[in-house]
Amino acid sequence: MRISILTTLALSLTALGSQAFAANLKDVAPYPEAEAGFTRQVIHLPAQTDENNYQVEIVAGKQLDVDCNRQRLGGTLDEKTLQGWGYSYYRLEAVKGPMSTLMACPDSKKTMAFVPVVGEGFMLRYNSKLPIVVYAPKGVEVNYRVWSAGEQLSKAKEE
Structure with missing residues (x-):
C-alpha cells in the first residue's frame, strides 16, 4: 500500500x-527554426496587472571595439505573422554600420562596448500571454527594456 x-x-x-x-x-x-545566418531569440514576459500601461523596447546590438565617438548600427525590426496561427514574430533583416560621430578622440584608446541598432519597429505592445520571438542575424544580441506609464496625467494648454 x-x-x-x-x-x-x-x-x-x-x-x-x-x-x-x-x-x-x-x-x-x-515558430519556425532560424534560417542559416540567423538566431531565434525568445522573450517571456511576466504577467502585469494592467498590461496596457506597459511597452517593451527591443534593444538589439553588437559588442564592438569603439573609440570615444558615439556609435550606432542601423536596422528595422519588421513584424511578421505566423501563418495559420495569427501570432506576431519579429525579424531584424539587415544590420548596417556601424555609423559614428566623427569627433577627434584625444587618444586612440578603444574599448569593447554594446552598440545598439537604431531604427523603426523596436517599441512593442506588452503581452505576457505570448512570447516575443525575434529572428536576428548571428552575432546580434537581443535585449529588452520594459517601459511603464505613470499614473499622473498632465493637461495640455490651449494656445
Whole structure:
C-alpha cells in the first residue's frame, strides 16, 4: 500500500513536470527554426496587472571595439505573422554600420562596448500571454527594456 502511494505520487510529479515543460515549448513550437545566418531569440514576459500601461523596447546590438565617438548600427525590426496561427514574430533583416560621430578622440584608446541598432519597429505592445520571438542575424544580441506609464496625467494648454 505504501509503495503504491509513493509510486503514484512520483508518477504524478513526473507528469506535472513534463506538462510544465511542454507548456513552455508549446509557446515557441509553432515558430519556425532560424534560417542559416540567423538566431531565434525568445522573450517571456511576466504577467502585469494592467498590461496596457506597459511597452517593451527591443534593444538589439553588437559588442564592438569603439573609440570615444558615439556609435550606432542601423536596422528595422519588421513584424511578421505566423501563418495559420495569427501570432506576431519579429525579424531584424539587415544590420548596417556601424555609423559614428566623427569627433577627434584625444587618444586612440578603444574599448569593447554594446552598440545598439537604431531604427523603426523596436517599441512593442506588452503581452505576457505570448512570447516575443525575434529572428536576428548571428552575432546580434537581443535585449529588452520594459517601459511603464505613470499614473499622473498632465493637461495640455490651449494656445
